Amino acid sequence: MENKKTVGFIGGKFLPFHLGHVYAIIAASNQVDELYVVVTSSKNRDREICERDGIKYIPAEVRLSWIGESLNNLENIKLIHIEDDRWENNYDWETGANLIKKAIGKPIDYVFSSEHEYSKLFKKFYPDSKHIVIDDKRNTVRISATEMRKNLYENWDKLPNCVRSYFTKKVAVVGTESCGKTILTKKLAKFYNTNYVEEVGRDYSKKYSNQLTKEMFNHIAMEHFLLQQKRAEQSNKVLFIDSEAITTQYYLDMYCPKEKSKLIEEIVKLQDYDLVLYLEPDVKWVEDGLRFAGEQETRKINNDKLKKMFRDRKVSFIEINGNYDERFNRAKKLVDKLFENKK
Secondary structure, three states: OOOOOOEEEEEEOOOOOOHHHHHHHHHHHOOOOEEEEEEEEOHHHHHHHHHHHOOOOOOHHHHHHHHHHHOOOOOOEEEEEEEOHHHOOOOOHHHHHHHHHHHHOOOOOEEEEOOHHHHHHHHHHOOOOEEEEOOOOOOOOOOOHHHHHHOOHHHHHHOOHHHHHHHOEEEEEEOOOOOOHHHHHHHHHHHOOOOEEOOHHHHHHHHOOOOOOHHHHHHHHHHHHHHHHHHHOOOOOEEEEEOOHHHHHHHHHHHOOOOOOHHHHHHHHHOOOOEEEEEOOOOOOOOOOOOOOOOHHHHHHHHHHHHHHHHHOOOOOEEEOOOHHHHHHHHHHHHHHHOOOOO
């Protein structure tokens, strides 16, 4: 006769998911044949908790994706999502237990948590299950979700990479030709010991000797956008981006007059930057073999045009001018401000 598989579950809001959760889930999975990770969510309650503690709201599907990615090749772990909007103020343990039992659909041998105080509740609502407490003193990963929310950036090392990307501040550096975007982006990334996203359009200009087609600008915008998502996972709290999709649309018109890409406009809508630094073209024009709008009057006209494109799309930006030293110090103050009074 085949031995019955042992079943357990561990639940939580995972606001946010951190390495303490990873440890607890792994420890629980080591003790059963099947472990169910139950993510409970309530849109209003969870939004209120996040706003109260100063972090941006984390939808349930985002939390599920984090746990799924972090534990994706541990075959005895399964994910379950249960919405509990019906009892936001006072959690209804009996109803919650019934939903969990129904979702798992088989006898539950073990219930795991990190709190001894839940023992009476688990005994009452899961009478046939044994409650096992894992690392209640947080000795393995010294953090709780509450502490994490209140001091997110101070505890950055306790977040999985996939979670870090969600909270990484994104700073776009924009402007017209030869205004110092690339050099400022690189300097900021070096100073903050983090990554940056290069201007993909420039790579295309070099590759095709400046002979770009309309279709290429769609590729540029898509590659650049996806690269931002990838680099954010390995960044140190902030990611710097050289140019973005509105700038790509601007260059499309420069290379292919009166052309406009619907795809690029959709990417513009998806962009979400914490700060946009707009560099004025008041530094010396540098000829590099790819640029072709260096006359001062032309630079002014193009600068006004690009600014209007940002304003028409209701994208806020902060203007930066002066010499290279003034630009760097001004940008640094603005970036530092992103983390002031932030939890």
